[in-house]
Amino acid sequence: MALDITLLQVLKHRKDYERLHRVVNSRSIDARTKVVLKDFGRYFDQADECQVIPVTGEFLTWFSMVAHRSLTEDDLTIYRKLFEQVEADPSPETKSMLVSSLLEADLAVKLADAVAAYEEEQEVDLPSVLRQTIEQFDMDVVRKVKLPLVEAGDDLFDDDTNNTGFRWRWSCLNLHMRPLRPGDFGILAGRPDKGKSTAVADNITFMASQLEEVYGEGHGRSILWLNNEGPGSRILKRCVQSALGLPTSKLVALKEQGKLWSEYASVIGGDIHRIKVFNIHGMKSWQVEEILRQVKPGLVIFDMIDNVNFDGAVINGGQRTDQLLEGMYQWARELAVRFECPIIATSQISAEGDGLAYPTLAMLKDSKTGKQGTADFIVTIGAKNEPGFENLRFIGCTKNKLAMEGQAQSPKAEMIFDGPAGRYVEG
Incomplete structure (x- = not known):
């Protein structure tokens, strides 16, 4: 009952009621507390100017004469004694503990419901x-108790002063975009079989040696390639190829000489496991998150988010493909913030962009605005279908919130696609 009294002491204040009453689980509080809490809401609705409910004054009169005229004298006596205790205010420490206790009580009920449904074979x-419920609890505790204030100070501009972050191998992107930093989320898009995987491998094998520069010595982070397209072995081979810029025949020759892995390691920063490829075919989104928890990410490649079995919340409860994809891409963006690393998702360009050098913003497959709205940047790989253009690629940015001051949003650059060497060569 002590928790119930503290709850009412806090929620008699309008600002606290509006902030917290939605997280109160009605099954975790006393029946009388439930009645009074509901009446607090009704009273606030009727008394627009009221900021603190006069529990033993006007509210008691309204409670007994208007809201509950049929109360017996014994019941009314119990409520009067309750209101006398509620009239006082709790200490800040008690108030903080209340919020935490509220969330814990709500968590216990939700977990019990989930287990009961499972035992009933629903x-x-x-x-x-269970994972989503606990994660929501963790987020609520941080949001409601710890107040994640972003501090003002000169160090807010340290990254800009030092120009820190991951630089691309492609100078056309470095010229038009600031380096990638933790929390950035972008999309690399192209038509099928036009070199998206090679573009990713080309750049991340260049970024791998920059992990210390971005995170400092002893960071313990890796570049994660989450693959749910083809075989993961093919992806890893492409990474080795792109890192060294050699065709398969020369890689085989290095392997036979016993030099392949040492040369690969020297190029990407000294460890052949700096880039880790995970096959996530058929995985649900919570299983994908578990990989990020177990393997500390420095940079994540989602290849492709569209194929993940998403089990999170969808914008407005939507069921259309574009709404589902928007929810999935928003989830990936949040992962970039939570795990403090950049994330790049690969996406296909729709048939509307076939044969175009610079597809437009609305041409991402199955999305006109959903995917686009979640991204900080969108890099497109365009290709023409005319004879003589087979190995020419056109690099554009249809969205660029990382644009360099004084530069155009899009590089609109031409590059030569060198498939055998796993590289893009700047013209």
Whole structure:
């Protein structure tokens, strides 16, 4: 009952009621507390100017004479004694503890419901439900108790002063975009079989040696390539090829000489496992998050998010393909912030962009605005279908919130696609 009294002491204040009453689980509080809490809301609705409910004054009169005229004298006596205790205000420490206790009580009820549904053999993905419930609790505790204030100070501009972050191998992107930093989320898009994987491998094998520069010595981070397209072995081979800029025949020759892995390691920063490829075919989004928890990411490649079995919340409860994809891409953006690393997602350009050098912003497959709205930048790889253009690629940016001051948003650069060497060569 002590928790209930503190709850009412806090929620008699309008600003606290509006902030916290939605997280109160009605099954975790006393029946009388539930009645009074509901009446607090009704009273605030009727008394627009009221900021603190006069519990033992006007509210008691309204409670007994208007809201609950049929109360017995014994019941009214109990409520009067309750209101006398609620009239006082709790200490700041007690108030903070209350919020945490509220969230814990709500968590316990939700977990019990999930387990009960599972035991009754209802269709419930128990690991996913439990994980999402606990994660929401963690987020609520941080948001409601720790108040994640972004501090003002000169160090706010340190990254800009030092121009820190991951630089691309492609100078056309370095010229038009600031370096990639933790929390950035972008999309690299192209038509099928036009070199998206090679473009990713070309750049991340250049970025791998920059991990210390971005995170400092002893960072313990890796570049993660989350693959749900083709075989992961093919991706890793392409990374080795792009890192060294050699065709397969020369890689085989290096392997036979016993030099392949040492040369690969020297190019990407000294460790052949700096770039880790994970096959995530058929995985659900919570399983993908578990990889990021177990393997500390310095940079993440999603190849492709569209194919992940997303089990998170969808914008407006939508079921259309574009709404589902927007929810999935928003989830990936949040991962970049939570795990403090840049994330790049590969996406296909729709048939509307076939044969175009510079596809437009609306030409991402299955999305006119959903995917686009979540990204800080969108790099497009365009290609023409006319004879003589087979190995020519056109690099554009249809969205660029990382644009360099004084430069155009898009590089609109031409590059030569060198498939055998796993590289793009600047013209």
